Amino acid sequence: MRTSRWRLGLIVPAGLVLLVGTLAALQYRWLGQVSDAERDAMRAALQHRATEFADEFDPSVKYGGGPARIRETLAATSQIVAGFEDLERTMKEADAERWRDASSSLLRLINQVVEETSREKDQA
Numbered sequence: 001m002r003t004s005r006w007r008l009g010l011i012v013p014a015g016l017v018l019l020v021g022t023l024a025a026l027q028y029r030w031l032g033q034v035s036d037a038e039r040d041a042m043r044a045a046l047q048h049r050a051t052e053f054a055d056e057f058d059p060s061v062k063y064g065g066g067p068a069r070i071r072e073t074l075a076a077t078s079q080i081v082a083g084f085e086d087l088e089r090t091m092k093e094a095d096a097e098r099w100r101d102a103s104s105s106l107l108r109l110i111n112q113v114v115e116e117t118s119r120e121k122d123q124a
Helices: 002-063 067-123
Strands: none
Touching: 002 067
């Protein structure tokens, strides 16, 4: 009886640690995939805007659209780039905060399991 309880006391925490490790690896991988997809979307939007800028810039220079139009386009482009940079920074901060919250919850759960296992062992 004591041997099976002792084994169960080792198997359950070990299983939980394995499960937590697996979930952490999956979360890390999924966050990486989401970040890659967002970066690709931002890059595509920036490329599109750069192409639009180039298309607008050429006729402006050739046909005298003027420096004012070029300045407007440059200002709009720099605002869009700044917006993407702010979005990226915000998303990185949010990801880090979610990771910290999940990690601390996980550590509390593991601590509770270890304490309960210790109490059961002491009572036996």
